[in-house]
Amino acid sequence: MRLSDIMSAAGLSFYAQVALVLFFVTFIAIIIRTFAPSRSREMDEHARLPLDDDHAVPRQPVNR
Amino acid sequence: MTRAPAASATGPAFVAPPPSSSLDRFSYDDDIVRKFLFATLLWGVVGMLVGVLIALQLANPFFNFNTPWLSFGRLRPLHTNAVIFAFAGNAFFTGCYYSTQRLLKARMFSDGLSRFHFWGWQAIIVSAALTLPFGFTQAKEYAELEWPIDIAIAVVWVVFAVNFFGTLIKRRERHIYVALWFYIASIVTVAILHIFNNLSVPVDALKSYSIYAGVQDAFMQWWYGHNAVAFFLTTPFLGLMYYFMPKAAEGPVFSYKLSILHFWSLVFMYIWAGPHHLHYTALPEWASTTGMLFSVMLWAPSWGGMVNGLLTLRGAWHKVTQDPVLKFFVVGITAYGMSTFEGPMLSIKSVNALAHYTDWIVAHVHTGALGWNGFMTFGMVYWLLPRIFQTQVYSKRAMDAHFWIASVGIVLYVVAIYSAGVTQGLMWRAFDETGRLAYPDFVETVVKLMPMYWMRVVGGVLFLTGTIIFGWNILMTWKHRPAAYDVPVVEAAPLDRRPAPAPVAAPVPAGVWARFTAVGWHRKWEAAPMLFTALTLIAVVIASLFEILPTFLIKSNVPTIASVKPYTPLELAGRDVYMAEGCFNCHSQMIRPFRYETERFGEYSKPGESVYDHPFLWGSRRIGPDLAREGGKYPDLWHVRHFENPQAVTAKSIMPSYRQFLTKPLDFDRIQSRVDAMAMLGVPYGDAVNRAPAMAREQAKSIAAAIAEQGGPLGLEDKEIVAIVAYMQRLGRDIKVTAAPAPTSAPARGGTDR
Numbered sequence: 001m002r003l004s005d006i007m008s009a010a011g012l013s014f015y016a017q018v019a020l021v022l023f024f025v026t027f028i029a030i031i032i033r034t035f036a037p038s039r040s041r042e043m044d045e046h047a048r049l050p051l052d053d054d055h056a057v058p059r060q061p062v063n064r
Numbered sequence: 065m066t067r068a069p070a071a072s073a074t075g076p077a078f079v080a081p082p083p084s085s086s087l088d089r090f091s092y093d094d095d096i097v098r099k100f101l102f103a104t105l106l107w108g109v110v111g112m113l114v115g116v117l118i119a120l121q122l123a124n125p126f127f128n129f130n131t132p133w134l135s136f137g138r139l140r141p142l143h144t145n146a147v148i149f150a151f152a153g154n155a156f157f158t159g160c161y162y163s164t165q166r167l168l169k170a171r172m173f174s175d176g177l178s179r180f181h182f183w184g185w186q187a188i189i190v191s192a193a194l195t196l197p198f199g200f201t202q203a204k205e206y207a208e209l210e211w212p213i214d215i216a217i218a219v220v221w222v223v224f225a226v227n228f229f230g231t232l233i234k235r236r237e238r239h240i241y242v243a244l245w246f247y248i249a250s251i252v253t254v255a256i257l258h259i260f261n262n263l264s265v266p267v268d269a270l271k272s273y274s275i276y277a278g279v280q281d282a283f284m285q286w287w288y289g290h291n292a293v294a295f296f297l298t299t300p301f302l303g304l305m306y307y308f309m310p311k312a313a314e315g316p317v318f319s320y321k322l323s324i325l326h327f328w329s330l331v332f333m334y335i336w337a338g339p340h341h342l343h344y345t346a347l348p349e350w351a352s353t354t355g356m357l358f359s360v361m362l363w364a365p366s367w368g369g370m371v372n373g374l375l376t377l378r379g380a381w382h383k384v385t386q387d388p389v390l391k392f393f394v395v396g397i398t399a400y401g402m403s404t405f406e407g408p409m410l411s412i413k414s415v416n417a418l419a420h421y422t423d424w425i426v427a428h429v430h431t432g433a434l435g436w437n438g439f440m441t442f443g444m445v446y447w448l449l450p451r452i453f454q455t456q457v458y459s460k461r462a463m464d465a466h467f468w469i470a471s472v473g474i475v476l477y478v479v480a481i482y483s484a485g486v487t488q489g490l491m492w493r494a495f496d497e498t499g500r501l502a503y504p505d506f507v508e509t510v511v512k513l514m515p516m517y518w519m520r521v522v523g524g525v526l527f528l529t530g531t532i533i534f535g536w537n538i539l540m541t542w543k544h545r546p547a548a549y550d551v552p553v554v555e556a557a558p559l560d561r562r563p564a565p566a567p568v569a570a571p572v573p574a575g576v577w578a579r580f581t582a583v584g585w586h587r588k589w590e591a592a593p594m595l596f597t598a599l600t601l602i603a604v605v606i607a608s609l610f611e612i613l614p615t616f617l618i619k620s621n622v623p624t625i626a627s628v629k630p631y632t633p634l635e636l637a638g639r640d641v642y643m644a645e646g647c648f649n650c651h652s653q654m655i656r657p658f659r660y661e662t663e664r665f666g667e668y669s670k671p672g673e674s675v676y677d678h679p680f681l682w683g684s685r686r687i688g689p690d691l692a693r694e695g696g697k698y699p700d701l702w703h704v705r706h707f708e709n710p711q712a713v714t715a716k717s718i719m720p721s722y723r724q725f726l727t728k729p730l731d732f733d734r735i736q737s738r739v740d741a742m743a744m745l746g747v748p749y750g751d752a753v754n755r756a757p758a759m760a761r762e763q764a765k766s767i768a769a770a771i772a773e774q775g776g777p778l779g780l781e782d783k784e785i786v787a788i789v790a791y792m793q794r795l796g797r798d799i800k801v802t803a804a805p806a807p808t809s810a811p812a813r814g815g816t817d818r
Contacts, residue, residue, distance in 0.1 A: 003617065004619050007617035008277040008617070016610055019606065019610055023332060027329075027332055031325060035321055044320065045239075046239050046241065047310075047316035047317050048316050049239065049241040050235065050241065050307050050311055050316075051314070051315075051316060059093075
């Protein structure tokens with residue numbers, strides 16, 4: 001008896017549906033969390049990160 | 065700071081913060097950014113030049129120059145590998161090294177690892193250029209490189225990952241910006257895809273066989289192939305977009321929430337989409353439908369991302385007319401939108417039935433590659449030039465010229481190849497009023513494309529011209545760099561010495577809902593890069609397992625056929641020649657169950673027919689006819705004449721000549737190790753494990769005799785031609801066998817030829 005015989009007989013297709021539900025619930029949870037009004041201000045701060053990365057002190061010439 | 069890429073930008077504006085002993089002082093490594101930028105330019109020109117050459121070869125086979133290592137089948141993989149992994153890859157590394165350090169307020173984890181990554185990656189590209197034209201290939205699209213190079217890729221990629229995650233750990237910015245999420249997903253997923261698709265059994269130093277066969281190999285390959293598009297060409301460039309677009313527009317991204325949604329949607333969905341490359345093939349239908357559904361769903365987040373990118377320009381649209389950087393970004397993001405609309409559409413089965421195997425797919429790919437990857441790269445580099453070379457961009461007029469020439473090039477290319485694809489697809493399925501194929505001769509459907517193929521050459525030449533202008537501008541800018549680069553010192557507080565930010569949420573109200581939205585669990589993930597990476601990994605791996613494992617483990621997915629037997633040793637050697645020449649780039653071996661396909665090519669292909677095909681050779685494009693039922697259609701001599709000079713047999717054929725098959729000796733001694741490798745993979749070879757060369761010589765002698773008897777040249781029994789003819793004559797015949805195995809060199813015509 002090969003592994004494929006065992007797997008074929010095991011009736012595993014139910015687990016695909018379980019996974020579908022788990023993934024879907026996780027995804028919905030992420031959406032809700034992301035769009036929660038309480039996070040708006042924090043999100044706006046995060047959005048500014050790329051614009052806020054040039055804080056240099058006066059130059060220090062270094063040879064190439 | 066002022067943003068004027070061509071005018072006055074000379075590096076960051078320096079704001080001296082009040083001196084403080086609690087701040088770390090450090091500088092960024094921009095030398096590695098410059099290195100990757102030059103590599104991007106070099107390989108871009110090389111890859112596009114090869115692209116123009118192979119476009120010429122399709123317009124006129126003369127451009128194969130009767131030279132094996134310049135023929136289309138060998139150069140097409142070189143083109144795809146060069147533009148994807150060399151041009152787009154180096155472009156991603158350029159932007160990744162620049163933005164990662166700044167977003168994390170940390171120098172890269174190790175300069176040594178950065179340099180190892182750079183030189184290692186360039187060495188891999190060089191080794192690709194030294195193997196692919198000489199026929200060393202695994203024959204799997206975008207995974208052609210042979211096993212030693214695959215190992216090198218894995219090593220270099222791990223070094224990149226260590227360097228990247230090391231930087232994440234020593235970062236000085238608590239929040240990990242969304243661009244970095246896209247980088248993380250790309251790095252971990254590409255590693256998984258690469259390793260699992262390339263698992264193979266080595267035969268010798270530059271030859272291996274995929275451990276998967278037939279349907280399973282096809283499934284693995286397109287799980288890899290589509291996700292290479294997703295995680296090598298899409299998510300890395302989305303990361304670049306989310307960093308460089310706000311920089312160029314001088315304002316934050318339109319919606320940070322939308323960018324998070326964009327990220328998680330792609331991570332959850334992309335990995336499932338691969339099977340849409342295998343509609344109506346021998347792949348089980350449930351898999352094909354799953355791939356289609358997820359592909360259609362992908363339309364939503366993709367367009368969310370496109371809108372998010374474009375609306376980042378809100379209030380700054382007037383700048384687009386002035387600033388070439390923004391022009392490139394706007395067209396690039398629009399191309400992302402167009403190709404991510406078209407992708408879901410092409411994945412719908414009934415649309416795919418028309419488009420599959422045609423140039424439509426090639427047009428779709430080039431909208432994405434030239435428009436999205438190309439223009440995002442050009443925009444990003446033009447933005448970087450004044451900053452990393454600390455001088456003005458040499459010529460703003462050249463930037464504008466590049467933009468317009470390349471844009472016209474894309475339009476010419478894509479319009480020509482769309483029409484070619486739809487034209488050929490419609491001609492293949494056309495029936496006349498008596499119910500027969502309207503164009504029974506395949507070459508009729510090829511001749512019709514020639515004007516469009518020439519238009520593609522013009523479009524490609526224009527795009528390449530733009531890239532050369534781009535290169536000239538880069539080199540001139542570089543020439544005007546200062547004698548010594550300034551290396552600004554940056555100050556930032558280390559993370560551990562800074563108090564954790566107070567919770568942003570208002571006082572926690574009662575109730576499950578309120579607690580859920582206030583817990584901050586997602587914020588915790590975001591702050592824990594390793595946990596975040598692990599969760600991304602789990603989403604990708606579990607999805608892959610659920611989709612791929614059933615075809616390996618559930619028997620009903622690949623019904624076996626008792627009459628299907630392994631290839632003889634000589635046929636196996638012929639199959640290796642077929643792979644080395646890259647025949648699969650132009651010829652499919654998978655007849656779909658449509659009347660217009662079975663009328664033209666014969667009985668449709670069954671999953672059980674390719675169980676010994678390590679790797680599968682179903683192909684993805686029919687530049688020439690399908691070969692799945694080629695066995696027995698023509699006498700042996702026909703094949704000899706056709707390989708020697710295709711135009712002598714079919715006047716308008718665009719196939720290159722393979723006259724070297726008639727003179728190149730077949731290496732019988734190497735056949736044994738190949739049979740042994742196949743036997744190791746579970747192919748029931750029986751007696752051949754002991755005497756493969758002898759068996760091959762016997763069969764070669766009988767084929768050579770048949771060729772001579774039919775009036776062909778004498779003395780071919782030790783030449784490559786007998787092997788490839790043996791393979792051709794075997795294709796698709798096993799299911800017709802009822803009792804005794806068919807003679808492989810039978811000159812008799814089969815039952816399904818036309």
